[in-house]
Amino acid sequence: MKIAYLMLVHKNFNQIKLLTDQLADELTHVYIHVDKKNEELFNDLKNEYVNSENVSIIDKRIKVNWSGFSQVQATLNLMESALENNNFKFEYISLISGQDFPIKSNDYIRKFLSDNNGNEFIQYRNINNDKKFLFRLKIYNFFRENPNARKTYIKIVDNILRRLQKLIIKRKNLEGFDLYTGSQWFTLSRECVEYIFKYLEENNKYLLDFKYTFCPDEEFFQVLILNSKFKEKVVNDNLRYIDWDGCYSSPKTLGIDDLGKMKSSNKHFARKIDMDFDSKIISELLSYIESSEI
Numbered sequence: 001m002k003i004a005y006l007m008l009v010h011k012n013f014n015q016i017k018l019l020t021d022q023l024a025d026e027l028t029h030v031y032i033h034v035d036k037k038n039e040e041l042f043n044d045l046k047n048e049y050v051n052s053e054n055v056s057i058i059d060k061r062i063k064v065n066w067s068g069f070s071q072v073q074a075t076l077n078l079m080e081s082a083l084e085n086n087n088f089k090f091e092y093i094s095l096i097s098g099q100d101f102p103i104k105s106n107d108y109i110r111k112f113l114s115d116n117n118g119n120e121f122i123q124y125r126n127i128n129n130d131k132k133f134l135f136r137l138k139i140y141n142f143f144r145e146n147p148n149a150r151k152t153y154i155k156i157v158d159n160i161l162r163r164l165q166k167l168i169i170k171r172k173n174l175e176g177f178d179l180y181t182g183s184q185w186f187t188l189s190r191e192c193v194e195y196i197f198k199y200l201e202e203n204n205k206y207l208l209d210f211k212y213t214f215c216p217d218e219e220f221f222q223v224l225i226l227n228s229k230f231k232e233k234v235v236n237d238n239l240r241y242i243d244w245d246g247c248y249s250s251p252k253t254l255g256i257d258d259l260g261k262m263k264s265s266n267k268h269f270a271r272k273i274d275m276d277f278d279s280k281i282i283s284e285l286l287s288y289i290e291s292s293e294i
Contacts, residue, residue: 001027001091001092001110001111001113001114001117002027002028002029002088002089002090002091002092003027003028003029003090003091003092003093003094003109003110003113004028004029004030004031004082004085004088004090004092004093004094005023005028005029005030005031005093005094005096006031006033006075006078006079006082006093006094006095006096007019007020007030007031007032007033007078007096007097007098008033008035008064008071008074008075008078008095008096008097008098009032009033009034009035009041009045009097009098010034010035010037010038010041010064010098011038011041011098012098012099012274012275012276013041013044013045013048014275015098015099015273015274015275015282016032016041016045016098017045017048018101018282018286019096019098019100019101019102020032020049020055022101022102022106022286022289023102023106024052024054024055025054025106026054027106027110028054028106029054029055029056029082029085029088029090030054030055030056031056031058031078031081031082032045032055032056032057032058033058033061033064033074033075033077033078034057034061035061035063035064035074036061036062036063036064037063037064042057042061045057056081056085058077058078058081060077060080060081061074061077062074062077065144065145065146065147066249067141067144067214067215068144068145068216069144069145069210069211069212069213069216070145071184071215071216071217072210072216072217072220072221075095075217075221076200078095079093079193079196079197080197082193083193083194083197089190090190091113091117091189091190092113092187092188092189092190093187093188093190093193094186094187094188094268095184095185095186095187096185096269096271097185097271097272099271099272099273099274100185100240100269100270100271100272100273101269101270101271101273101281101282101285102268102269102270102285102289103241103262103263103265103267103268103269103270103285103288103289104267104268104289104292105289105290105292108268108292109268112268113187116235117189118189118191118233119189119233119234119235120186120187120188120189120192120225120230120233120234120235121186121187121188121234121235121237121238121239122182122183122186122187122188122221122222122225122234122235122236122238123182123183123186123236123237123238124180124181124182124222124226124234124236125180125181125182126178126179126180127179127180127181128178128179133181134179135162135214136181136213136214136215136216136218136219137171137173137174137179137210137213137214137216137219138170138171138173138174139162139165139166139169139171139214140161140165140169140171140212141158141162141212141213141214142158142161142212143157143158144212144213144214144215173208173209173210174209174223177223177227178223178226178227179219179223180219180222180223180226181218181219181222182218182219182222182238183218183238183240183242184217184218185238185240185269185271186221186238187238187239187268188221188225189233192225192230192233195228195229195230196221196224196225199224199228206224239267239268239269240267240268240269240270240271241254241261241262241265241267241269241270241271242270242271242272243258243261250272251271251272252272253272253273253274253277253278254270254271254272254273254278254281255277255278255281256278256280256281256284258270259281259284259285259288262285263288270285
C-alpha cells in the first residue's frame with residue numbers, strides 16, 4: 001500500500017521536518033506546498049530535502065488565505081504533483097497540514113487502508129436546507145482572499161454586502177448538486193483523485209462556481225465526491241482527532257493533557273499540534289507510536 005501525503009504548510013520548519021521524517025519511507029511519498037508568503041521556509045525545506053527520493057517540495061505555489069479558494073487550489077496543486085510522479089504510483093492520498101502529527105505508525109495506517117481498500121474517508125453532512133451554512137456557497141463572499149479578512153472592519157463590510165445580496169441577488173451556482181460541508185482533511189483512493197481531475201477538466205464551471213465562496217475547502221471536495229459514483233464508498237470519517245469543543249474558527253491546540261484522548265480515539269492523525277505551545281507533545285507521540293504494536 002503506497003501512500004502520498006499532501007501537506008499544506010506555512011510556518012515552523014522544525015515541526016514540519018519532524019512530521020515529514022516520521023512519514024517518509026520507501027512506501028510513502030510526502031508532497032509539501034509552502035505558502036508563497038513564506039519564501040524563507042520554502043528555501044529551507046528545498047535545501048533540506050534536495051536529495052530526498054521520498055519528499056517533494058512543490059514549485060507550483062500560491063499565496064494561501066484562510067477561508068479562500070486558494071486553500072482548494074493549493075490542494076489541487078499537491079494532487080496534481082502526486083498524479084504526475086510516475087516513479088511513485090500512490091494508491092491513497094492523505095491531505096494533512098504542518099500542524100498534524102500521526103497517532104499511528106506507518107505500518108498501521110498502511111494495513112488499515114489495505115483492509116479498507118476502495119473506501120473514501122472524508123467527513124461530511126448535508127446542508128441543502130441549512131441556512132446557517134448555505135451563505136457560504138449561495139452568496140458572493142468578496143473578501144476571502146484578503147489577508148485582513150478576520151479584522152473587524154472587513155467583517156462589517158462583508159456582513160453589509162451579504163445582507164444587501166439577500167435582497168437583490170440570487171446566486172445561481174452549483175445548481176443540480178446536493179450540497180455538503182465537512183472537514184478540509186481527508187484520505188482518498190487514487191481512483192477517486194483521478195476522477196476529480198477528469199471531472200474538473202471536463203467541467204470548468206464547477207471551479208468557477210466556487211469562486212467567491214466562503215471556506216470552499218470544506219465543501220469543494222465533499223460536494224464533488226458525494227454527487228458522484230464514489231458516494232457509495234464514502235466513510236463519514238476523516239481519521240483525524242480534532243477537538244472543536246468551545247472553538248469556532250479554529251480547533252483547539254492540543255497538548256500533553258490531551259494525549260489520553262488522542263491515544264484512545266483510534267484516529268490516524270491529531271491536529272492541531274504546535275511545538276511552540278507544547279514542546280513535549282511530539283516527543284510523547286513519537287514514543288507512543290514506537291511502543292505500540294500494529
